[in-house]
Amino acid sequence: MNIQQLRYVFEVARHRLNVSEAAEALFTSQPGVSKQIRQLEEELAVEIFVRHGKRLVDITEPGKQVLAIAARILQEVDNLREVGAEFSNEATGSLSIAFTHTQARYALPPVVRSFMARYPNVRLSFHQGNPLQVCEYVLSGVADIAIATEAIAEHEDIVMLPCYQWNRCIIAPVRHPILSTQPLTLDAIARYPIVTYDFAFTGRNKINEAFIGRGLKPNVVLTAIDSDVIKTYVAMGLGVGIVAKMAFDPAVDKELGMVDAAHLFASSTTRIGLRRNAWLRGYVYAFIEYFAPHLTRRVVDAALAGGGEDPGL
16 A cells, blocks of 8 residues: 555546546546556455446545545645645745635735735746635645635535625716615615626525515526626626625726625625644644634634634634
């Protein structure tokens, strides 16, 4: 048994039992992957995968336990490498971040600017997706940090750290009557077609809950994952938009007007997600603290260890 064999079975499971894709990700051949998996199964005297001919179609019950143990071992191996890298050169390395569009477009740029000024030799890589996808990037080891508003709390293997709270605003073309409606109410908004976020994104459930609570069924005519796309179609007159307030910039969005809607919707919390028991390089702590100054190294370590004080906002 060796680490390579554990990595092979882990990658095959991560690629939905597609051996060709796993081999490509591992920069090796499909027959080589299959051979190593067979050798591991023979040594353990259990079948890890269910086969139909030459195809893998499922994971056996003992295979699920093998994969769980393999994931822990591989994480610890990665941690060992990080320890060596930390003490050989603490200012050089790589940091991979998974995030949703709103965070990438509006919250992260000043953080990245400050971080790169301090750590010019750390290579950053970004992965954008919906909240569930960014969590999977972290769980699979593709990313070190997840930044999202939804879904992080649903994964028990991800430690959730609250960063900041935000709310929504209503946007519309500058002469639209909704902008001068006083007081702004959900009933008033529901009279118009609505353009807002896709169900998987950016606190959409908070919007739904607010209208349902008032017994209203809004006419949502278009949804998107991107605040800029929403603003484009609102400017075209397709409807009024409901977006994160941070997404509106009066200097840029000159065709649009904005009304604060924080009194109508429950606030949302953006969180950082980290793999439980992960070992972090010094510059990862620095990035987290740039993004959320209250998340000091001591607070992050206590959360990763499963104890310590609540790092609440």
